Amino acid sequence: MCGALSSTKEVTMSASQLRDLVPPARGLRSHYVAAITEESIGQEVTICGWINKVREQGKQLIFLDVRDHTGVIQCVLPHQEGLRTEFVVAIKAEVAQRPDGTENENLASGRVELRNCTVEVLNAAEPLPFPLSDRLEVDESTRLRYRYLDIRRASMQRNLRIRSRVNAAIRRSMDQQGFVEVETPLLWTPTPEGAREFVVPSRLQTGQAYVLPQSPQIAKQLLMVGGIDRYYQIARCLRDEDLRADRQFEFTQLDLEASFVGQEDIMNFISHAMASVVEDVRGINLPEVGEITWRDAMDRFGSDKPERRFTTELIDLSKIFASTSVRALSAPTVKALVAPEPEKLSRSRLDQLIDRAKELGGKGLLWLKVIRNETGLSVESPVAKFFSESEISEVLSATQATEGDIVLIVADEWEQAVKILGQIRLDLGRHLVDGAVLDFFWVVDFPLFEGHDEHGNLLSAHHPFTMPNLEDIELLESDPLSVRSQSYDLVLNGWELGSGSIRIHRRDIQEKIFRVLGISEEDAQDRFGFLLNAFRFGAPPHGGFAFGIDRLTSILAGEDTIREVIAFPKTQSGADLMTGAPKPLPPTTWSQLGLTPRPQSPRSS
RNA sequence: GGACCUGUGGUGCAGCUUGGAGUGCACGCCGGCCUGUCAAGCCGGAGGUCGCGGGUUCAAAUCCCGUCAGGUCCGCCA
Structure with a gap:
């Protein structure tokens, strides 16, 4: 995922905080883009960066968006051949107020523009293999192959x-x-x-x-x-x-x-x-x-690193089923979870949860759907017939489940039971949390x-x-x-x-x-x-x-x-897609180390 | 070691269920037009080993098997 528009990212660093980070300009540039504001109007500045976008408006008018890491600013110039996206430029120009009605509120520098520009192309660039816009999603392996370009992206x-x-x-x-x-x-x-x-x-x-x-x-x-x-x-x-x-x-x-x-x-x-x-x-x-405490975390959340930003907790039913005749529940610990968003749990989704419990090393998982009938609340489940009346009513009271709720139950050794149900709790609820909260x-x-x-x-x-x-x-x-x-x-x-x-x-x-x-x-x-x-x-x-x-x-x-x-991460199989590492070594390198590689590995053959 | 998902012009997708000519959409790229655009707009164009190999079939992007790559997860990570 590379979408940069989520709310968590916006709270991370505001534009004004970013401006505080702008270092004093040196070298070829007199200003970083973010340092150019309405207060700079009338000043002569030199900015350096990449051409973000060329908008040609006819023979007499070109808009150039020029980008450095602090922002983007619009440059206005008469027709000029040979300017392309991602060319590296230094632009000497005058800061001017934009004409009425042409301000761009989406741009931090959108109330000003650069005029009387002298554009020096420091380096040309071929068309890029993928767009740098954060609005567009790009396959991660492509990003990694050209990580040096990916790093130019705002995110x-x-x-x-x-x-x-x-x-x-x-x-x-x-x-x-x-x-x-x-x-x-x-x-x-x-x-x-x-x-x-x-x-x-x-x-x-x-x-x-x-x-x-x-x-x-x-x-x-x-x-x-x-x-x-x-x-x-x-x-x-x-x-x-x-x-x-x-x-x-x-x-x-x-x-x-x-x-x-x-x-x-x-x-x-x-x-x-x-x-x-x-x-x-x-x-x-x-x-x-x-x-x-660890014990508390495991017991209530089924994890030694609980996600507490959604409040659903595991409920202990061990006492209720201490001497039960439901064979699937005769275990030292019986734990329950009232599923968040039960309306999303179709029969096939519930089957997937059972598979998930098995994948996690459990024997399975029981589910009870709470329904209302003539006599009050009751449950619907493939295993409902094995439950006694009192077991059902005790489960309902212990879990506080009401009509429409789905109660998920795992029975096992204590640590196994809480871990499995804790993972399922996460699977079902993780997307409900407020991403801006730090717990x-x-x-x-x-x-x-x-x-x-x-x-x-x-x-x-x-x-x-x-x-x-x-x-x-x-x-x-x-x-x-x-x-x-x-x-x-x-x-x-x-x-x-x-x-x-x-x-x-x-x-x-x-x-x-x-x-x-x-x-x-x-x-x-x-x-x-x-x-x-x-x-x-x-x-x-x-x-x-x-x-x-x-x-x-x-x-x-x-x-x-x-x-x-991470600037240059590896893929799940440990490869660096940009450099091709790991690579075979020349035989002399092996022999200097006193090693002989196996003639062929399955990967390289 | 295992399970699942994905792979289609440079990029992102649709097409696959139910086989029938590389069919479609958006972006980008190239050329033309355009004097206030900013996700610019309009017109035209180029660009494809449908990841790879095999099989089924008169016919495969599509179905089957294998394989490679990327991702998520289990195992593993005191």
Whole structure:
């Protein structure tokens, strides 16, 4: 999608705010277009940019719309051959008031025009392969093939400039809060667990490889041992995982870590940065960022990153069906959702929802349509006949559903049930939200562990250095799955912007955690010995956070995918359509690395 | 690894269900006209391997199979 006319985009940056961004002109130009106003009438100016449109009006009159990144202005000149769209020009001219009745209110510069123009063509241009107008939709692969042209479009200009301001606001906030920007290596070593990493074979030591960091996690903890106290970095992270609308191989995080502080302090640091960004980009004061516990988020919204901008919540029916004879509902947890816009749920749409529930790993989904008959409210459903009278009336009272409503029900293990219904809640309601609203909040009290691996060992929910909640430390051996961690996520509009935790700095607790994770001492030494060694020499208590700047920027820009806020993104299959990367390498390059590629990959054959 | 959607002059679409000549619309491009246009207008013109390969058929953009590319999602992403 590249439509730039949605309301969210208009609230992002007004014309007057844009004008504030216009830098002083230098070089060939005396003015940026947005700096030319009615106050400039009578002045001589030189503007530089691209011809946006040529309107020939006969032999004696041509209108040229000239564009720079700040705006478009009309130039009036007598007939002149050889001017075409997207030619690069410098125009020396006089600013004049437009004649009465010819003002254009759709143009910021529409009350003035340039006259007595001297047009210098700095460079010609062939006709473009696609129109640059934001009003016209263009296939994304075409845009990516000619990304340098796509970037000329107003929406990309705006998005990349918003991104720059996001970065600047973050740096300002971090600086104010006493954080030190430290760069960490890109060519590094594998980190424990987590995402698949990109590998860079070593030429000097063939057979060995560096790994590109999925995040600077370990590095920043080492900086705490090094006494940096408050570190941050706008860091590129690389993960060799499948791409999505909100995921690229390489993405950018604000990464920070601080010593001698607790969870609330870290959350305050981040909230300060967010407030700084929102104030800069949206011009509004961010209200205090609220909190919700993980348990609460899952129970009410079926997600650890709830979209709260529409109010439909999951309703617990487990008690009603605790001893039911409806076989599909005999499960530990029974959750219900009163569908928004039930009139849109045709029989076939409901069948799709059942398939969706199965796709999400569930056994299915029941639906009850609430109808009115002689005796009052009742339900219509393929499974209605299995329900007892009292079950139906209890469901109706628990859900407050009325005539015409459709109640969707999922029964399963608690986490499975809420997740499935939570996703369906999103599928049905996501389009109902007000795009201009920013709903920031913290999710806290995550569990320390999530389930077991194939060997029966516990799995870290965050990472193995996450500090348990000290109140729960006794439960580590007896009931580990109920141990809460000192970790926290920041959620914005149903997207997980980022997460963080207080780290373990005490050896005894770390050993205990490794034990329940099934990581032996040798194992630990082998995988992250350098970190454990560092911790032997006086590691301060510390914790940190990281959040995705691509996601934050795309939300602030009102875009649906992070590709819209990345200058040169890759496609879902990891290709760069402009350069053709990834490409085959010449045999000598492989052999220098001590590698032999498999003769033919399915892709290149 | 899997599911679904899309692929038609430079761009965006329609045509596909129900097979019958590359048929249509809008934008752009080229030429002409036009002295106040601004999504300019009017007239004329050029531009196509219907993603690719195979099959069915007298006949395929259309039906079937495969494949490639792009997208959305599941798995994956501590």
